[in-house]
Amino acid sequence: MINIISNLNENAKLEELYNFNHVVAWFLHDAFKKIGVESRLINDYYLLSHNPPKSTHTLIISAAAMSYTRSKPSYLKKIRNYSKEKVALYLDADFSGWDKYFDYIFTVVKPRTQNPKYVYAGWGADPTYCFPEQNEKxxxxxxxxxxxxxxxxxxxxxxxxxxxxxxxxxxxxxxxxxxxxxxxxxxxxxxxxxxxxxxxxxxxxxxxxxxxxxxxxxxxxxxxxxxxxxxxxxxxxxxxxxxxxxxxxxxxxxxxxxxxxxxxxxxxxxxxxxxxxxxxxx
Incomplete structure (x- = not known):
């Protein structure tokens, strides 16, 4: 089980997505399911006052949760206490400094750093919704x-x-x-x-x-x-x-x-x- 910490929760609906954080969380959650891996969506602010459900791994996507891992040590400690193995961050690029807080930093573009904690993941588009439908120019x-x-x-x-x-x-x-x-x-x-x-x-x-x-x-x-x-x-x-x-x-x-x-x-x-x-x- 992977806890995906973003600004969505399990009650989110596709029609409510409007920023890239929403899209990444939604479609990673869906993709994990398609490859046979369980995951759940957890709202970043929820963890300020609640413990997360136990998981094998945790993947942080939201900017708010990223900020809290640095500014509120108890926030990251709570996440680690409820994650059996890895706590990772999903990030645009190989921005330095995050390796102090996370086991892995998965990047959208291929990292230039040689730091083994920074790992290319990329991002994508779902052809269920993204497909050609052109008519007039x-x-x-x-x-x-x-x-x-x-x-x-x-x-x-x-x-x-x-x-x-x-x-x-x-x-x-x-x-x-x-x-x-x-x-x-x-x-x-x-x-x-x-x-x-x-x-x-x-x-x-x-x-x-x-x-x-x-x-x-x-x-x-x-x-x-x-x-x-x-x-x-x-x-x-x-x-x-x-x-x-x-x-x-x-x-x-x-x-x-x-x-x-x-x-x-x-x-x-x-x-x-x-x-x-x-x-x-x-």
């Missing part, structure tokens, strides 16, 4: 940056904003200006991505869960050069642009959504779950 324009990147890459978004209306494409986007308080339910997002031939990247990110989902839905990733990160994106069908003319040419390319989708399916939640099990079972 359509494009999805991703969200504006926020936080430390806010405003720094707006010129790229402006090029998209001025160019897309001239190409006769059906455009889906999260306009007006998107920040992380305006959310689209995950199920609704996949319905949109399945219609799109192109996915226009507007954010910096090596891991890019939504990019994997978009590619599995059959969309060509259209990537500004400053936002290209090869550790995940190199394995997905993509084209890099530098100028407005490059962008126009990219959005006029004929694509094969089924081939794009097949290429992306190497990013499978079942494979992620199996990689985790293979390591923590040693």
């Amino acid at each position: 359509a494009v999805f324009l991703d969200a504006l940056m926020w936080g430390k990147y806010s405003g720094t890459l707006d010129h790229i978004y402006e090029i998209y904003d001025k160019t897309l209306p001239t190409l006769g494409l059906k455009a889906y986007s999260v306009l007006p200006t998107y920040h992380n308080y305006r959310r689209i339910p995950w199920v609704e997002m996949q319905k949109i991505l399945r219609k799109c031939h192109y996915y226009c990247c507007t954010q910096v990110g090596e891991s890019g869960l939504i990019r994997i989902e978009a590619a599995t839905c059959g969309a060509l990733l259209v990537v500004p050069k400053p936002m290209y990160r090869p550790r995940t994106m190199a394995s997905l069908e993509h084209i890099i642009w530098e100028t407005k003319e490059d962008l126009i040419a990219a959005l006029k390319l004929e694509t094969n959504p089924k081939e794009i989708s097949e290429k992306a399916k190497k990013h499978s939640w079942n494979l992620v779950a199996q990689r985790i099990i293979n390591r923590i079972s040693r």
Whole structure:
């Protein structure tokens, strides 16, 4: 049995997913079941006042639980007391320092560190929900940056904003200006991505869960050069642009959504779950 500590619990519903933490927890839970491993979803805040049920292993996903393992020693101690074997963290990349708290740190992108505690797990898309369903030529324009990147890459978004209306494409986007308080339910997002031939990247990110989902839905990733990160994106069908003319040419390319989708399916939640099990079972 694996306790998955996230911001979901066992009463969660697919229709309620709206951020990447939700999606990772939900689909890892589902993938463990598919490969014959029992797991349960436990809310991170619940553990502030309750003990977790006993488990063989624990996998922490949520940012809140990560923070508590450092700021509240009793939080991690409680988790270890109720985990028979390994306590692990699931993280975007090989950020240093976490090996002091966890037996393993499973990373979304392949770690560069030689520290054996950092282990590649990846993440994926579920083809039950992510599959090609394109008809009219359509494009999805991703969200504006926020936080430390806010405003720094707006010129790229402006090029998209001025160019897309001239190409006769059906455009889906999260306009007006998107920040992380305006959310689209995950199920609704996949319905949109399945219609799109192109996915226009507007954010910096090596891991890019939504990019994997978009590619599995059959969309060509259209990537500004400053936002290209090869550790995940190199394995997905993509084209890099530098100028407005490059962008126009990219959005006029004929694509094969089924081939794009097949290429992306190497990013499978079942494979992620199996990689985790293979390591923590040693």
